[in-house]
Amino acid sequence: MRFRKISLDPPKVLVLGFTLIILIGASVLTLPASTTDHQGLPFLKALFTATSATCVTGLVVVDTGTAFTTIGQVAILLMIQVGGLGFMTFATLFAFILGKRISLKERILLQQSLNSISMEGIVRLSKRILIFTAFFESIGALILSIRFSFDMPVGKAVYYGIFHSVSNFNNAGFDLMGEFRSLTGYVNDPIVVFTICTLIITGGIGFIVINELYEYPRTKKLSLHTKIVLAATGWLLAAGTLFIFLLEFSNGKTLGPLSLSGKALAALFQSVTARTAGANTVGIGDMTHSGLFLIIILMFIGASPGSTGGGIKTTTFTTLLGAVWSQIRGKEDVVFYRRRIGYETIYKALTVTMSGLALIITVTMLMTITEKGTDFLMILFEATSAFATVGLSMGLTPELSPAGEVLITFMMLAGRVGPLTVAYAVTLRRKQSPFHYPKGKIMIG
Template identity: 75%
Template structure:
């Protein structure tokens, strides 16, 4: 009798690949050489840190700058880079260096990893991603190193510049400033604020969009996907900046003590970073409840497809808004820039959004049981931040119970891998039905 060949489809390979990288990272972080006290982290804390780094989240149970040695910090930085680019893109880099040919199976995995619609030109795109990453992270590192050199020795400034450039381009939000302060010391500094905003934005719009913008000088055209990503991203940043500015203007603990320029920079940074980055220049715990709820909304939407960020993605949000607006106007089709959105895409957007909402709701519900006495908004904020792989926290993360830590680990992993694989699986596995049932009518609303 012929044995049935065991086959792993691309989504399963990606899930297993991410899980293996996390486990290897967690094991390394338990080693004595990884921490300043020479004892290593407990496995649960190491697993939490490795998951947060690989899933480019930024939630931390221990302070990165004071807990880890240089070796431990480099391990975390490596996990961030692999997690941000995707392990298949990193594997492709090594294949290029070794002169190895990229097989069809590897091309399919690359397509899945980058959440790209077509496999055409996928290897060329991977090459450009590596070039874009090197140029952008290098530029960010130089600018930040020059600024940090005014506050610390030149060697330390260069290292800090490199670390924070890689961390923020990959939308991870890990920092070395110590005592969970993130970048609050630079709230009114235009160089640090604008450089990090640039890194977060470029990492968050997606490599596909970045590639199209690069090609624009030759093609003189942009796809519908790129137009929607740019339009939605700009809209959310502007709305977030204005909202935070107005809501925090009289808050003594955030914007009020700052100059007008500082107020603008602080509002802009907090709006940009809410889109899955995790760094902060304003103290999250001191923000008003309305601001926190606005940030939860921005976090849930997140970055764009094929990027280093998480969330349900900008295109998903815009597709749903378009569908609602079409229904209100009594139109059958959803139209953007004189192009019709297929029903399959709308169903996909509904699936991703409902999956995200269900996960955040369930995690919040369980955390209200495991984290006794904690504020509900703090718990909802933490759950959304973990799902959207943002990394912002109101201070709950270090105080999580073991069950709470395990739950947030699962949420970060699901938030990074889940929406990507579920969305792609919905598209790739759709099969026409052999027959159709008669129409039924139900009342809505």
């Protein structure tokens, strides 16, 4: 009797890989040794936490700093690291250690996992990703450890420094400060603010961009992708900081009581963290409706392709803006830096954006049913945060019903692999039609 070999395409392998990591992590968090009450988390809450960690989101139903033992916290940190860099990157690391050759299929999976345009040099890039990650996380851990040592014993400060460096470089937003207060105690601290912001931005621009910047002194060249990512990131961070500063300037519960420099630091941090990181230095639930809506927009856009962040990505947003601007000007082509963007890229950007909107609308609608009596803006904020793997919350997460936890768990996983999977599925399955139908006309607008 012959058995047919089951072959999975790369997007399915990625989904199954993330799911397997989540289930293993959830099993660890249910163990008595993982929680301070020695009872272990109920499976649903453990699954939620493991999904949030693996999908580098940061939404939590229990406080990470007080509910988990060191074993539980380290398990969460490992899930953050594997989920942020992608399990295929770690699989490649083990292959290097064992002296195993990287097969063509594994190279394709690496390309999908890293959201790379080309397979050329993909193994070399994966090696550098591990080096870049170790470098930035080590520097961040060192600075934060020194700063935290002024507030706590040295051993605890080092542990906190490592945890928060890894968490924020991977855009996860988990913290150990306790009582769901994140980094609000350091709102006026430039060392903590600038260190965390640098980690978030570096992890969020994407490893392809980091690699090109690393090679720039030798090549003196930057790809169109890198130019767009850097420009979009800069503009979004600047605009986000300015508008949060203006919208929250007189809000007595957020920026109001702070000095002018404190207001600027807090506005900058909230603009940076909304790009899929999840830490916060002011109470998110205390922000004005206009400020919250701005955060929702920034969360939806998210980080950049091939990074540790989520959202529809900066390049997707920029491509759609370019298409709209070209239509307004009556131009046929979308052009950036004297390079024309192909129609297949524009269609892909539209597919990713509409898929993201459909997910958010569907889950928000369902949660208005499961979370009765909850403010609509709070539900929309939570759904967007989960989709974009941000981790910011207005305080709804710990109060979610079991059905709400299931919906947000699904949303975090879909947000981590959904848009990427849809984009590559569109690319992989695109076929040239042997004929064209007659052109039809419809009215638009």
